[in-house]
Amino acid sequence: MRADILVFPGSNCDVDTEIALREALPGWQVTRQWHDGADLSGSQFCVLPGGFAHGDYLRAGALAARSPAIEGVRALIARGGLVLGICNGFQVLVEAGILPGAFQANTVQHFICRDVALRVERAASPFLDAFAAGDVLTLPIAHQEGNYRLTEDEYRRLKDEGRIAFTYCGPHGETAGDYNPNGSYASVAGVLAEGGRVLGMMPHPERAAWPAIGRTDGLRILAAGLATAMQGGTL
Amino acid sequence: MPEYRAQLGVRLRSGVLDPAGQAVGHALRDLGFSARDVAVGKLIELTVDAASLELAEAEVRRMAAELLVNPVLEDFDLEIAPR
């Protein structure tokens, strides 16, 4: 089994993601691939990592979304592979039209790096197999443009289709109150594509995949490939 | 081939929240100015080679559609002239 991390100029969480995937997917081959010339044909799982691809100039993720490597991502999705966009990777997937919506700057107009609480919504996805709806995770965010915009219609559709993966919440899963760090529509922190095999999320699971110091919530998301393989999925 | 200089004014579509504009508006009012309805957009300027003004304009509109403007949030206007 192979997991590939797509590296764009300016990606800066690619090595971190590699470290975390090795922890999460023992026995898998994990590679980092430079976007130019990337070959995902032997891949079961592709991660678009965090960072500032192309400096986030123009709009976050916009330039990377036009890379030829994105065609490989679309092909992997068509084959039923898993795709995870983390932070900047989520922005790239949105700019590429693979996930809905758009991003704006955080309402506070500056970068935010801190742990947040996330509530797992009712969603069928290999990425969420380890959780029950309502579970509360702690993951760090680190972004400047994480204000995820959806129209009300889009939001309702995603909700009806069970495609909202995470929402920002309080320590006990409550969403009433001031727990939305960046202004995202309805506190949405992560969404799925149809079928649940593509996940985009602003928080960084790879930064919470470090059992030795007690950060582990991200590990369970990154282990999606294992869950799918165990269930005899189509990987 | 003739050169044309294009200028795209990229604005948030009406109805889209503009936190940057709001923040600038606040800051201006804090400084004692009467500013209202502040909007912050982008000004993208570039030079293209094309056989005619029409072709140049068409090329820049394709650039806008393919990369420069995000239609989910943004509108734009275009001015273009020979260089």
Place this chain on the structure above:
Amino acid sequence: MPEYRAQLGVRLRSGVLDPAGQAVGHALRDLGFSARDVAVGKLIELTVDAASLELAEAEVRRMAAELLVNPVLEDFDLEIAPR
């Protein structure tokens, strides 16, 4: 009091490094466009109340000097008209 709508085009001064313009230029060329000398600036629009066009313009220029434009790095042009 009359209202005026002002539009500031804020550009990097010539000679100042424009990483955004460079990156966008690269991307456009990668997509097969002929774009050159790409510059990314800001477009700031706002409404002011003033007794006359002259006073409105003076007020907006003060806003530019005090907040909107960073003279160390940026130049601007201003268009202003009654609303």
Place this chain on the structure above:
Amino acid sequence: MADLAAAAGLTPEEAKEARRRAGRELNSLEWAILGVQWSEHCAYKHSKELLRSLPKEGASVMAGPGASAGVLDLGDGWACAAKIESHNHPSAVEPLQGAATGLGGIMRDVLAMGARPAAFLDSLRFGPLDDPRSAFLARGVVAGVGHYGNCVGVPTVGGDVYYHPSYQRNPLVNAMCVGFLRHEEMRSAAAAGEGNVFLLLGAATGRDGIGGAAFASVELQADASQDRPRVQVGDPFFGKLLIEATLEILRDLKVVAIQDLGAGGLAGASIEMCHQGGVGAEIELAQVPLRAQDLVPPEILLSESQERMLLCLRPEDVAPAQAVARRYGIEAAAIGRITAKPAMRFLFHGQCLSELDTAIYAEAPLRHLPEGMPVGHRALLTYDAPAARQDLLSLLGLPDLSDRSPIYSTYDQDVGLRTVVRPGLDAAVLRAALGAPGVAVTTDQNPRLCALSPELGAEHAVAEAARNVMARGAAPIGLTNCLNLPSPEHPEGAAALRAVVAGIGHAARELGVPVTGGNVSLYNEAEGVAIVPTPVIGMIGLLPDPEHAIGVGPAVPGLEVLLLGDFAPHLGGSVFAELKSLGQSEPAQPDYEGLRRMRAVLENDAAREAIALLHDVADGGLMTALAEIALYTGLGLDLALGQADALTLFGEASAQFVALSGDPGALMAAAERAGVNCRTLGRTTAGGLRIQSDLGVWEYGQEELQRAWRREA
């Protein structure tokens, strides 16, 4: 011709000396280069002699002062490169880009040692925040640190910030970078090998920051905006590509020498590399990739365009290096070759513009420091519980003691997966790599103490930095320093420079910590106001097993709260004395013996493992330290302090720590063996902070402390 020399910032004596050494008149290009090379910023004219007095030897030192960054052995074949540098004047003119390029500059110093940049720290000084200009500068600087660090993919894991009127027009921005490398990966800047090639790697050269080094070496003019063209713009995105390309070239090819382009641009880097290697070079300026085609030779040589490195390579390695650069989309131009003759030959389209001995540029004549020096007084106080209760809340809300998370939460603290302990309290902890050793890192200096006594203040800066890494259980093994001072040409400035160097030297010797390098920033005065002497210390503490550093695990209710160290607090230079307008008296000397003993306690594995959290008593004294523990952990503390007065509650100590422990016996035993006083103060709880003392009993809710600390009135 004398006007060319003067225009380049040289004194008549210096110009005369230059002519004498050259044996001829210099041309305009040579004067321009010399003006930069002999500026204070590049040549350390006033401080070089003094800096020789600092201790540099230590078991861990692999590279010391003189190298682009100091390098310390961490064991297991790992090493840590670290350096701190100022970017004060650029930040006063354009705070965002000034701070951003400060980070970029220090990052490339660490990269030049062959290390992967792994973390930043930022040490900041501003005027009082109720001054709008100071608030503007502070916002811009913090935004600039975040802009560069977050995007370049290097976390910012700590720093310090103080507000003092002397920084109002001359803020300080000191940036520290820490990098990690394997021993065999260490590189030097000494060019060698006749016929080897100089490869200029990175961004194209533009008209950025021309004469920046000279700018850093004069007092700020009232209208600093005239200095605009000297402001540089950083491109962290490009900086990231430069890191990756450079490390790949260093890994795959035999790079003879490498140096970053900083002050003095291409001239500075090439001269330094040749001088260190005792060689010369012939450089063809027409080969330098330009961003603006109309640059003239002096501009090409002196431009301080960011994101560039100069490499000395064997000819056969040039094409492979260029191939790597191309993959990352960055320029790599062969611009010259090494000559055996130790002279710098600068050519433009084949025409020789100048040939001058390397040493003439590299060995600036030193200047003598003028003689001279100043001091303060003392007062007493009667005290009670209500006053004590309120005073703590007031202290926590002071800009110097309040919550720093509004600053560091705008910085990416985690990228790289090396951050074991994030900022928040004392030192941050980094691991070099998965399963590798690591370090605790901090920057410190207290302007209040330095204003009273630059020498004792410098000693306390070292002591505090040592305490902060010790609070993570780390052993201080090396320090880097940035000496921010006013003009050395006035007697007070000269005396302050001498005093801070003496203070750092004294403390470093007492604690056995070598000085691995640093940076001197003089002429920090504006509109007739000189800054408080500000010797910022960046400390590296060794942690063989960073994942088990003190404070990694969570603290829980029911732990014992202990006070370690002799209870000898002092009000001289304290925040409390300032709050109560008591008048200031000179601080006491740091208790070095106490710190050495405390280090012995922390060397004991059982004692270290018994500590859940350790925090030193510093600004604001014992009460503040206790409150900071409650704020950091979210826990309550139930404490019995016994005899208490203003001095014991708020006096500031130099070798005292508060520990939380689930196994106090082990800690007490080790403390007793090391001769460290150890006293139980109480326990951690799930509630608020409750103090019992002979002044009475008083309490604070967690919310109330948080509000005061966050200045939410």
